[in-house]
Amino acid sequence: PADIRACLIVVLLSILAVTTVSRSHADDADLVVCVEHSLPVAGEPCRVWLSSQDSSESLQLENMTVRFHIERSDGGQKRIDLPVNESNDKPGSRVSWTPDEPGRFRITASVQSQLASMTVSAANVWVTSRKLHFNYWQTRPAQLFVTSVMDNHETNDSAIRWKQRGAVPLGHKSGQWHWAHGYDSKEKMAKLWVNLPQQRSGIVIDEFGGGDAIDQQLGEALLLTRKQRPEMFIAPYCLSVSGPKMIHGYRHADLILVETYTADWRWDGFITGRWKTAMDAGLGKKSIAVLGLGSQWIGTERELRRVCRMIRATCPEMPGIGFFPDVPPRLMKAVDSAIEDYFLRPVVEASVHGSHSVIRNIGESSATNVEFVFLDSQGREVATRVIPRVRPWNEKKVRLPPNAVNVQVTRAPDRYTVLSYIPTVQERVPGEDEQRAALRVLEQIKTTAASDPLKRVDEMILQRTDQANEDPDQHNNVRSGTIPIDSSKGRAVVLSFDICPNRCWFYGHNSISLVGDGELTLTWARQDHDAGLEANQPRPALIFKGKDEYIVREVSGIGFRENESCHAVLAYDGRESVRALVFDRRKQLLWDSGRLPAKGGFTCRQLRFDVNPYPQSEISVDTKDSSVVIQGGGGGEDSPYWLKSTLSHLRLSYPEEQHE
Known part of the structure; x- marks a missing residue:
């Protein structure tokens, strides 16, 4: 009965002097099933206990029977009932559970007394076959798969909640920075590191370098820290693992966080190469690559899943991944999905x-x-x-x-x-179905009323980086040119044009953008790290900056050839996605970016051209044939490092029908 249940709760909490707080998944009793490890390992014991909302300690329940019930979420195993065996001197609500196989499990608890019984809310855990690590610089409680997380909140509430889930809350400590600012001995660094914030179970050390002389001394400081605090969880960041003292110190760390912040597939070797320095040092089982999330690095679910596929295919032994900095809200579900699909599931x-x-x-x-x-x-x-x-x-x-x-x-x-x-540079050419779909897009564009986006070229504004001369027309180093266009007013918009790179060398970039509430850009450039390109071919990429300044991108595997024309399409569909397509002169599809998210919508009011500013940079419009010449590069006036392109047949349309 409800009255008896309410009395039991009141008695329970008054005996314990516990103040409860709201928890969305708890039942009326506000009691929590806690686990020692957020990802228990099959064959290894894992403690399970009952706690109140504001504590991670086991409840002491006198004259009551506590029983835990454990079953596979897929129903594939008979339910396990684990009664709590109370000792006479310390009655409690803790049991030890040794799962015998991997998989997803659901843990519930029931509490009985002479007055009534109640069932506590469930905890869901995934049992693994080996120890995995999913570390976060910071994240929100809604993140599902967390084994350790830096928690710098002023209060202890979130740290307690992480402990209840079996995740390890960590405090922040500096590494090389503090060494350079007066903590220049292993004793000083160890004294800094052993000072744990309340309710934190260990520290993140931010950061070691790549194995220099200071890192070797920090390795000794780490050994001293371990001797003074053997129970503490230690997780140092580093650029790579190198040097005998650094490696020896790292053998006494619990988790090694290898910084591998990359924006696109061209840097995949950066991820695998840095992690393999830890693998070669014999530390692979507790070392993970830390991925950069957000505008500067991985900005989309598509890119996150691609990176996870790459890691699992090339470094299958890597025991998890980490994330830096905070997980953007738009990627929280994507992170959980990627971990589940590429690590926890078959x-x-x-x-x-x-x-x-x-x-x-x-x-x-x-x-x-x-x-x-x-x-x-x-x-x-x-x-x-x-x-x-x-x-x-x-x-x-x-x-x-x-x-x-x-x-x-x-x-x-x-x-x-x-x-x-399949590495991007080895991906197959678009198939027949993709070709036909792309041609339908071209035909739809061709039959849509269009305007000349250069018709207001007389109003073009050039931006320059050199303003030494008082006469603006004499300023050098052109950076961009902007022409006003009719506002798209949030509707679908398509910009199509021909591109002919006239000179292709390193370091220059050319771009064309639709600009307003957001920026939709096709850019092409040739960089040192561009793999799979002949000579100096510039590689195109689609970049979208939203109203909130968040940036997403997709980099192609193709390159433009010097003096060979291509036809490009840059489009916003009016439904929060953008896309780029590139065709050769025979209308054969060379690259389709696919749809990238344009969260919050997009409105354009300007057409902008961008180049790398240098003494010979140029943006000029030939009104006779409606073409634009853009040239940018690097170095001095006589430098050969520049990229020049001619854009022609520019066509701007606002189709009412959405492109498929």
């Missing part, structure tokens, strides 16, 4: 070795009914097979049938994730 990949195919599961759950297809040299189906079960980190070998040369796992998102990763 992750199946296929390969061919000699006369056999190998089906391997590198995820943390068993894959069931794995379907795969054998293909001949032309990509045609030869035979199909099904493997009933592949456990985590297990593989199955299947002999290739006659005429089969390849194997492909059939997608089954309800049962497993298929890991299929």
Whole structure:
């Protein structure tokens, strides 16, 4: 009865002198099921206990029976009931649970007394086959998969909540910065590091470098810290792992956070290379790559998932990933989804070795009914097979049938994730279906009424970086040119044009943008790190800056050839997404960026051209043939490092129908 239940709660809380706080997933009793580890490991004990809302300590319940109930979320295992065995001197609500297999589990608790009984809200955990780490510089409580997190709040409330979930709350401590500001001995640094904030279980050290002389001394300081605080969780950031004393110190850390902040696929080797310095030092099992999130780095769910695929395919042993700085609100669900799909769920990949195919599961759950297809040299189906079960980190070998040369796992998102990763520079050319869809877009643009975006060229404003001369017309180093256009007023808008790079060398960039409430840009440039390009071909990229200044981007795998024209389309669909397409002179699709999110919508009122400013930079319009010449680069006047392009046949339209 409700009255008895209410009395029981009041008695419970008054005995404990506990003040409860609201928790969205708790029941009327405001009691919480707590776990020792947010991701328990199969075969290893994990403590489970009952606590109040504002504490991470086990409740002491006299004259009451506490029982925990543990079952797989998929219903695949009989429920386990774990009663609390109270000791006479210290009655409590704690049990030890040793899960026997990986998977998702649900933990509930029931509390009984002579008056009434009640059920406490459930805790959901994912049991893994090995120890994984998902570390956050900072994140919000709604983030699902967190093993450790820096918590710099002034109060202890959030740190307590992380502990209840089995995540490790960490305080912030400096590394090389403090060494350079008076803490220039291992004793001083250790004294700094051992001073833990309340309710924090350890520290993040921000940061070590890449193995220089100071890092070697910081490694000794880390050893001294461990001797003084053996129970403390220590997680240092670093650029790479190098040097005997740094490595020796890192052997006594709990987690090594390797900084690998990248914006696009051209820097994938930066991620894998830095992490492999930890792997080569014998620290791979507790070292993870930390990904940069937000406008400067990974800004979209698509790019985040691509990076996760790359990491799992090239560094499958990496025991998790980290995130820096705060997770943007728009990426919170994407982070959870990527972790679940590429680490926690079954992750199946296929390969061919000699006369056999190998089906391997590198995820943390068993894959069931794995379907795969054998293909001949032309990509045609030869035979199909099904493997009933592949456990985590297990593989199955299947002999290739006659005429089969390849194997492909059939997608089954309800049962497993298929890991299929192809580096961007090796991706195939667009297929027939993609070509036809792109041509339909071109035809739709062709039949839509359009205007000349250069018609108000007399109002163009040039921006220059050199303003030494009093006469503005004599200023050098042109940076941008802006021409007013009719406002799109939030509607769909399409800009199409031809591009002909006239000179392609390093370091210059050319861009064309629609600007207003947000910026929609196609830019092309050739940089030192651009892989898979012949000579000095500039590579195009789509960039969108939203009303909130948040930037998303997609970088192509193709390059423009000198003196060869391409046709480009830059479009906003009126429904919060943008897209770029590039065709050759024969209207063959070379690149489709796909749809990037344009959160908050987009309105343009200007057409802008941008270049790298240098003494010979130029933005000029030829009104006779409605073309624009843009030139930018670097170095002095005689420097060969510049990029020059001619843009022509510019066409601006505001279609009412949305492009497919």
